[in-house]
């Protein structure tokens with residue numbers, strides 16, 4: 001092998017590669033951009049799946065009919081999808097209760113107890129038929145049924161209230177649809193807690209039932225996307241799904257409808273970047 005082969009060619013090759021743009025990126029300082037056209041999606045009319053990035057799902061609420069085909073497709077795979085309704089929780093009362101609430105009496109204490117499992121953030125007060133209505137939740141509560149909302153949020157609170165002398169009964173009239181109500185009273189103070197399904201106003205999905213996905217179970221196979229007959233589900237480029245708590249891996253329909261698309265972490269300082277570089281060579 002001559003001098004050219006042994007010395008010149010390797011040196012030229014080294015210089016060439018040193019000047020080339022690297023094919024790798026410096027994650028997390030730089031991120032892969034999501035290109036919506038490259039999402040993994042399925043065209044049910046053409047019967048064709050378009051290969052693409054299988055990151056987090058994107059749910060189009062305005063196309064989803066709530067048919068649950070995606071849920072059925074996932075059942076034999078990971079059971080990661082559940083169909084959920086959106087609920088509101090109201091406290092209905094008369095003007096006497098409202099005055100007590102403003103004065104900080106038993107009424108205020110009752111509202112505070114009922115707000116506790118909801119994180120203490122209130123929706124708002126509005127006039128209703130025969131009195132007032134206080135929405136206890138700020139954002140919609142996604143659950144499988146009104147009964148589950150009661151069990152998850154109020155069952156323990158009701159036990160405590162009963163131990164403190166509050167009487168809690170269900171009204172005699174049968175609840176219609178996804179509605180449950182409870183009359184809570186003590187010493188002449190009375191209010192009605194109503195758990196009511198929220199109509200999100202989508203014409204194609206009158207019952208407002210949408211899929212939610214548990215990313216602690218999902219294996220990113222894409223079968224649910226293949227099964228959707230209404231172009232309502234895709235998988236996008238959002239790949240940053242790590243969470244500190246198990247519950248954070250559960251994405252309700254509203255979360256699925258808002259892809260993060262690679263939101264950037266706070267920009268690192270030069271000192272932090274230097275520490276990262278030094279660690280690499282220690």
Ligand code: SF4
Pocket residue numbers: 073074077078079080081213217218219220221222223224225
């Ligand atoms: S991608 Fe996830 S949610 Fe969809 S079918 Fe596969 S495991 Fe289920």
Ligand code: SF4
Pocket residue numbers: 063064065066067068069070071210211227228229230231232233
């Ligand atoms: S995402 Fe598609 S398959 Fe799933 S419920 Fe909505 S329309 Fe049906």
